[in-house]
Amino acid sequence: MILGIETSCDDTCAAILDGDVLLANIVSSQTEFHARYGGVVPEVASRHHLELINPVIAEALAAAGASMKQVARVAVTTRPGLIGALLVGVATAKSIAYAGKIELTAVSHLEGHIAANYLPPDPIEPPFICLIASGGHTSIVFVRERGALELLGQTLDDAAGEALDKGARLLGLGYPGGAELDALAAGGNTGYADFPIGLDKAGSFDFSFSGVKTALYYYLRNMDGPEVKRRRADIAASYQSAVVSALIKKTLAAAASRNASAICLSGGVSANSELRRRLTTECQGAGIHLRVPPPELCTDNAAMVASAARYLPSIPFPEYLSLGARASGGFAA
Ligand code: KG4
Ligand code: ZN
Numbered sequence: 001m002i003l004g005i006e007t008s009c010d011d012t013c014a015a016i017l018d019g020d021v022l023l024a025n026i027v028s029s030q031t032e033f034h035a036r037y038g039g040v041v042p043e044v045a046s047r048h049h050l051e052l053i054n055p056v057i058a059e060a061l062a063a064a065g066a067s068m069k070q071v072a073r074v075a076v077t078t079r080p081g082l083i084g085a086l087l088v089g090v091a092t093a094k095s096i097a098y099a100g101k102i103e104l105t106a107v108s109h110l111e112g113h114i115a116a117n118y119l120p121p122d123p124i125e126p127p128f129i130c131l132i133a134s135g136g137h138t139s140i141v142f143v144r145e146r147g148a149l150e151l152l153g154q155t156l157d158d159a160a161g162e163a164l165d166k167g168a169r170l171l172g173l174g175y176p177g178g179a180e181l182d183a184l185a186a187g188g189n190t191g192y193a194d195f196p197i198g199l200d201k202a203g204s205f206d207f208s209f210s211g212v213k214t215a216l217y218y219y220l221r222n223m224d225g226p227e228v229k230r231r232r233a234d235i236a237a238s239y240q241s242a243v244v245s246a247l248i249k250k251t252l253a254a255a256a257s258r259n260a261s262a263i264c265l266s267g268g269v270s271a272n273s274e275l276r277r278r279l280t281t282e283c284q285g286a287g288i289h290l291r292v293p294p295p296e297l298c299t300d301n302a303a304m305v306a307s308a309a310r311y312l313p314s315i316p317f318p319e320y321l322s323l324g325a326r327a328s329g330g331f332a333a
Contacts, residue, residue, distance in 0.1 A: 001064075003057070003071045003096065004306030007089030008081025008109045009136055010040045012052040013302035016064035016071075017310070022119055023064035025296060025303040028052045035175045039165075040135075046084035053092050060302075068100065075309030078106040079326035081136070086325035094320055104320040105309035108331045109300075113266040114143055115308035116297040124264060124291050129255045133247055133275075134267030134299070135161035135176060140205045140251060142258045146311045149331050152254050153205025160243055161269045163209035167216050167239045171232055181236050182272050188237030190274075193219060195242035197249070205250050205257075212242045244275045248282060255288055262289040268299045 001023070006013040010030040016023040030048045034040045061068060076093035078086060097104040107115075113132045117124050126143040129152075138155040158166070161178055168177020173184070195215050198208035216239050220228055228235070247269070255263055263283060269275065270292055283290040297303060315323065 001066060001070050002073045002075050002306040002309050003060070004302035004304075004309065005053070005057070005074065005076040005089045005093050006109070006112065006300060006302040006305045007049045007053065007085050008077045009085060009300060010034055010045045011300040012049050012056050013300060014057040014060035015302035015306050016060050016066055017303060017306035020120065022303050023066065024060040025301055026056050026060045026063065027296070027301055028056050031176065038169060038175050040082070042082045042084055045082055046088060049085055049088035053088055057092070068096070071096075071100065071102065073103050073105060073309060073314055075105040075107050075306050077109045077112060077305050078323065079108055079329045081109055081325075081327065083325060083327040086327070090323060090325045094323060097320060098318055101317045103314040103316050104323070105312050105314045106320075106323060106333060107305045107308045107312060108329070110137065110139060110141070111149070111308045111312070111331050112304040114141060114149065114264075116266055116293050116301070116304035117264045117291065118146065119293070119297060119303060119307050121294070122291065124262060127258070127260055128262035128264050128291075129251060129258065129260045130264045130266060131247060131251045131270075132266045133160040133269035135159055135165060135178075137267065138207050138247075140254045142254065142260065151330055152257075153207065153250060155207040155209060156199075157208050157210040158213065160207070160209060160247060161267065163213050163243050164240065164269065166213050167236075167243075170216055170220055171236055178269065179271065181240055182274070184233050185237040185240040186273065188233030188235070190237045190241040192231065192234035193238040195219075195239050197242050197246045200246070200249070205254050207246055207250065209243060209246070212239065240272075240274060244272060244278065247275060248279055251279070252282055252286065261287070262291065265290075265292045266298055270298045271295060
């Protein structure tokens with residue numbers, strides 16, 4: 001059995017994976033604590049992780065009907081993320097592995113999002129293109145085989161989810177506003193206002209969402225209050241469409257460039273209804289298989305971390321005691 005631990009942002013997560021069988025996948029979300037600040041406060045996140053990590057691991061073991069003695073390996077996210085938040089998970093993982101004299105695997109959070117695709121109920125094998133879009137990251141990765149990854153593009157500024165959340169806030173919605181914006185946009189006209197698609201003609205797979213966000217700010221500033229109120233759904237739809245168009249265009253272009261016949265989505269933004277609808281149609285037209293894992297495996301979780309550990313090298317007892325965490329960085333150890 002592998003015990004997975006994930007604390008890179010604002011979710012405290014533990015999971016138990018036994019071969020291909022996911023026995024437990026526990027997530028304690030801190031969203032309500034951060035909502036009043038309109039975003040994740042790193043020190044608040046670290047403190048909550050510290051309080052929650054042991055109960056969350058205990059709950060995972062109980063849900064799996066397992067004891068710590070049955071755990072043969074601990075897998076933990078070591079990068080990238082909020083440094084204080086990551087350190088809570090890494091210190092916990094090291095302590096558990098050391099006490100049990102078992103091995104430990106250091107996992108990149110992005111590798112974890114990709115490895116969510118290897119879990120039931122509908123696992124998929126490479127090669128495929130993976131779009132990881134959440135509140136913290138936006139990356140396009142070509143997965144040639146398990147563990148053989150090519151980062152094709154990423155955001156140069158805000159993440160897609162962050163852009164949607166900030167847009168939602170400008171429109172007076174709550175935090176995190178991605179899902180509310182999605183619901184509001186459903187009743188609006190995407191062609192009402194013309195918002196820029198970041199790096200549209202750059203010829204790269206990189207993203208930029210700061211321009212569209214600023215465009216919305218000025219658009220709303222130049223409009224009468226009552227008019228904004230009347231047109232909120234149309235503005236939401238137009239704004240969301242600009243963000244989603246960038247995701248779709250670059251992902252399809254990446255798939256074409258690598259001759260990939262499958263696209264996988266990961267990250268909270270993959271819940272977006274416009275993204276799903278348009279990408280489904282586009283993929284059908286292009287003969288590409290589109291796969292979206294269930295929501296609990298798309299958003300941050302520890303099952304994906306345990307899943308990645310199955311094919312990544314592990315560090316033997318007790319060599320991991322010097323292991324640290326890194327705020328930035330990609331797949332390389
Ligand atoms: O993967 P995730 O849960 O983790 C973090 O980034 O922490 O992603 C959260 C992001 C938020 O930005 C949220 O607004 C966005 O996913 N999100 C959505 C939808 N549901 C969640 N964005 C667009 N449409 C949705 N339906
Ligand atoms: Zn994530």
